[in-house]
Amino acid sequence: MLYNKYFKMHMKSSFEYRFNMFLISFSQVFICIAEILAVWLLFQRFETVGSWGFYESLLMLGIIYTVYSITECFARGYDEFAKLIKSGEFDRLLIRPVNIHYQIFGSRIEMSKASRIILGIVVSIIALVQIGVDWTVWKVLVLISTYLCGCLVILGLFIIGAGISIYTIENLEFVNIITNGCKELSYYPINIYNKWLARFFTFIIPLACFNYLPVSFIVGNPATIPWLCAISPLLGGLFIIPCLIFFNLSIKRYQSTGT
Amino acid sequence: MTKIIEFSDICKQFKVPEKQKGKWSFLKNFFNRKCKIIKALNNVSFDIEEGDIVGYIGPNGAGKSTTIKIMSGILTPTSGTCAINGYTPWKNRKEYVKNIGVVFGQRSQLWWDVPIIDSFELLKDIYKIPNQEYENTLTLLKEKLHIEDLLNRPLRQLSLGQKMKCELAGSLLHRPKILFLDEPTIGLDAITKLAVRDFIKYINKEWNTTIILTTHDMSDIEALTNKIILIGKGQILYNGSFETIKEKYSHQKIITVELAHEYDEMSLDGYEIISHEKNYVTLKNLSDTTFHAKDFINDISKKYEIVDFSVDSLSVDEILARLYSEYELQEK
Numbered sequence: 001m002l003y004n005k006y007f008k009m010h011m012k013s014s015f016e017y018r019f020n021m022f023l024i025s026f027s028q029v030f031i032c033i034a035e036i037l038a039v040w041l042l043f044q045r046f047e048t049v050g051s052w053g054f055y056e057s058l059l060m061l062g063i064i065y066t067v068y069s070i071t072e073c074f075a076r077g078y079d080e081f082a083k084l085i086k087s088g089e090f091d092r093l094l095i096r097p098v099n100i101h102y103q104i105f106g107s108r109i110e111m112s113k114a115s116r117i118i119l120g121i122v123v124s125i126i127a128l129v130q131i132g133v134d135w136t137v138w139k140v141l142v143l144i145s146t147y148l149c150g151c152l153v154i155l156g157l158f159i160i161g162a163g164i165s166i167y168t169i170e171n172l173e174f175v176n177i178i179t180n181g182c183k184e185l186s187y188y189p190i191n192i193y194n195k196w197l198a199r200f201f202t203f204i205i206p207l208a209c210f211n212y213l214p215v216s217f218i219v220g221n222p223a224t225i226p227w228l229c230a231i232s233p234l235l236g237g238l239f240i241i242p243c244l245i246f247f248n249l250s251i252k253r254y255q256s257t258g259t
Numbered sequence: 260m261t262k263i264i265e266f267s268d269i270c271k272q273f274k275v276p277e278k279q280k281g282k283w284s285f286l287k288n289f290f291n292r293k294c295k296i297i298k299a300l301n302n303v304s305f306d307i308e309e310g311d312i313v314g315y316i317g318p319n320g321a322g323k324s325t326t327i328k329i330m331s332g333i334l335t336p337t338s339g340t341c342a343i344n345g346y347t348p349w350k351n352r353k354e355y356v357k358n359i360g361v362v363f364g365q366r367s368q369l370w371w372d373v374p375i376i377d378s379f380e381l382l383k384d385i386y387k388i389p390n391q392e393y394e395n396t397l398t399l400l401k402e403k404l405h406i407e408d409l410l411n412r413p414l415r416q417l418s419l420g421q422k423m424k425c426e427l428a429g430s431l432l433h434r435p436k437i438l439f440l441d442e443p444t445i446g447l448d449a450i451t452k453l454a455v456r457d458f459i460k461y462i463n464k465e466w467n468t469t470i471i472l473t474t475h476d477m478s479d480i481e482a483l484t485n486k487i488i489l490i491g492k493g494q495i496l497y498n499g500s501f502e503t504i505k506e507k508y509s510h511q512k513i514i515t516v517e518l519a520h521e522y523d524e525m526s527l528d529g530y531e532i533i534s535h536e537k538n539y540v541t542l543k544n545l546s547d548t549t550f551h552a553k554d555f556i557n558d559i560s561k562k563y564e565i566v567d568f569s570v571d572s573l574s575v576d577e578i579l580a581r582l583y584s585e586y587e588l589q590e591k
Contacts, residue, residue, distance in 0.1 A: 002384045009381060013372040016413070088366045094333045096385050097357045252335065255273060256328055 006106035014111045025115035032065060032119050039187055050192035056219055057187050059127035060211055064186045066120030067150030067210065069113045075155050076108035081162035082170055091256055131219055142214050142230050149233035150210035154179065156243035163250040169257065186211045209236025263437065263469050264307040269339035271300040271325055299325045301493040312463055312470045314484035318583055322493045323473045327439050331361050344436055357386065360430035364442035367422065368429055369414045375425050376410040379432060386433035400428040403458055420451035431462065440472040444479055456482050477575035489582065496586050508578050512550040513571045515541045519564035527559060
């Protein structure tokens, strides 16, 4: 399969700079641990934040870390789309007889994010064990769909950023504000935030759909409607559709850059 | 001969934001962006026949790259129609690009950090080239371009000439019917340049590949092409054989004369003095006259004592410079 080839090429490329990759992987794990510590310290002081305990927050942190790192690892092409345009790489992609999205996925695979994916999964597992969930088949399915939905939503944000950079030829910081903002926001239950902020991150950018809502279902949060929480990841995943439409419309207006 | 490229009435306009100057200009630019429209191509039409090598030339910023990008399906024109190999490039992109190869002289399609051969293997999968065909083509390319020893090295270790050879090989692996070359010989040394040219000719002959090349190196044009298309300010200025243009300027000669001794002031009716240094003088006949060697000797030896002289035609570069300036005058 073509994607396998892309994958091997990226492996080879990054192993040309082994030490560099090791350093990046190490520093990312370090940053992650520092963030976990910050959350832990907060809970040492307050014990609960909006009916949430430390391990519920840790589960949300684990989820966001996993999905964010997976998306960064495999969909970096959208995240760095302005670079693709500036360097003329995007012109190259357009002259190949392969679907353009397939090629954007193939254009960047960041092996150094692998350490954070693993860390995210480990943190999620520790949190789930500590919470002591009564597992049912539904809860497992909801958990899996939560991760999938998370990847789709973050991917959607990257794709919007990519679509905008077709017009601006410049990476816009405000896209980073939203993606990183999502990350920071999502360690704590969304109902502790301002009403409008909570609505924005539920209905406009469905952050809560792979975060507060499904986690509420899994841990049995009495403040929420269980069945609605259970299907929320499926609804949140639909976010990708308008993003793709926007991107495909933008591509038609592509102007290329000089030689 | 069949027409493989038909380009008719293509226009391409770009919207470019206009920078306003003055105090607070960055705020003005941000909130009240004025755009101006640049016409990169203006009713461009031409046909190219199968198996032709066409030189697409023009001064910087004339619209060469834009045309190549439209022909290779990267850009959509504002208006006009184009049929290449039976397809409209920007509509049936995936089908269309299977049969074209593109080399941008200043941008690489190969991977920076992995051996060249791996990049080729990836291209094999991208174009779904059957194993046997791939092996055959690769053997031929290795032999013709002498790149056997380079294939196991990453691109970053290669010299400019070696890179260009590998780029050419990479864009020919799928045996395209049409090859677009954007400045293929830029920055190459004489030997590599000749090798690249020979190879382009060979491909054209063996595979009957139609080749469109843009270049600023006029010796490329002389050595390779049988037809040129001259573009300036987004319009086609000339479309035809290069010989015709050369003929047009064949009455113009550059004459270098060695004189017996130094003269302070020199002038000759019907000729313009280009340079005069010690006892050498370079002249050219005025553009509305035709040069006759006998008359020239008679005229000049009446006034001055000459030892030797040589006559040259205008160089290709000079012809082109003259063409450019002529058309610019017409526009004014």
